[in-house]
Amino acid sequence: MSRQASSDRCRSLGGYLAVVSDAQETAAIQEFLATIGYNDTLMYIDGSDVEEEGVWRTEAGDVMTYTEMSGDEPNGNRTENCLVMTHDFVGDIGCTWSPSISAVCEM
Secondary structure (H helix, E strand, C coil), X not given: CCHHHHHHHHHHCCCEECCCCCHHHHHHHHHHHHHCCCCCCCEEEEEECXXXXXXXXXXXXXXXXXXXXXXXXXXCHHHCCEEEECCCCEEEECCCCCCCCEECEEC
């Protein structure tokens, strides 16, 4: 799914894309993804810098205070503006890049 489709799906379930607020929450979500077998599946989470490069905002428009990413991420400049995660990775990817991407919803 695209990020918008992922967000729409979360809303249809009564939630929203997960806002990851600290390292402990990141670790908890990643552990859960590994436990259910979603090891290498990219999952959209809330966060985009599409409006202003390098300023990560939630869908509600709030500036994110926690944006810790893996390795050399973010590395997409203006072509990768949405946050994704796997069981051991957090980074940026295109907001409409959709092969096998799902979403982490927060209820």
